[in-house]
Amino acid sequence: MxxxxxxxxxxxxxxxxxxxxxxxxxxxxxxxxxxxxxxxxxxxxxxxSLLLIAGVWWLMKTPDARKMAIYVPREQQHKVLLPDSSVVWLNADSKLQYREDTLVREVILAGEGFFDVQKNTKPFVVKAGNSVTTVLGTSFNIRAYQHEAVAITVASGKVQVQDEQQHITVLTANKQITLDKTTIERTVDATVSQAWVHGRFEIDNETFETVANTLSRKYGVTFHFENEDLRKCTFIASFDEHANLERILGLLSKINNSTFRISEDQQDIYISGQGCSQ
Incomplete structure (x- = not known):
């Protein structure tokens, strides 16, 4: 290059x-x-300033800035212990920025992370996409990948979410808010959103396009839809940590009335078919 x-x-x-x-x-x-x-x-x-540790990129900025950044590539996940003893599990293709000291409990997330925040009188703030999430001590999942809606799901405790229009929503356990062109709040099973932390792959009424994006990050492949209508098909499915890509695609294709083809180099997945099964 x-x-x-x-x-x-x-x-x-x-x-x-x-x-x-x-x-x-x-x-x-x-x-x-x-x-x-x-x-x-x-x-x-x-x-x-760059370190490659266990396949994860760390960036150490200037001592004056006292900032750290970590990037987790596709096909990997990583657990981060923050200076205030809060823990963040980062999913594939995610970046987290934070300060080295405990005076400011504020992080910036691009991608997906599950947060287990240490209780403290100082608010813990997560900036992700078009959202600002503020908590004191709780656990929650934030999914904020580029070109996808931001989804915040609370596992325990209470969080405050502010969108780009400055609207504030308070969420409690098993509540989720999705920020896109519209804001949707609903009751969910929070364990579904954090299943990836334990190696499971859960699909909760998600479009094929969103599922394909997740699989791309998880397995390092690229999807090609030969029928654009297939992108809008939705799924509900659950796979354990032993499920491989071909098994997942086989079930999704059966549900979706579609077929898939994997390239010889195992890097590209071609999806074809007439559309969604009703």
């Missing part, structure tokens, strides 16, 4: 404006052995 392009991605990563796709491209480039052997001079300052 051209140095100018990589340099622009690096700048965006450092100032927190890089998209998920741009971040993945940058980390993939840096992770290549041939890149590491001929690393450009301008990259040295950035590389000195």
């Amino acid at each position: 051209p140095d100018d392009y990589i340099r622009s991605l690096a700048r965006k990563w450092l100032d927190g404006t890089a998209t998920e796709e741009e971040t993945a491209t940058l980390m993939q480039w840096y992770g290549q052995e041939e890149t590491r052997s001929r690393i450009p001079v301008w990259w040295i300052g950035i590389a000195a």
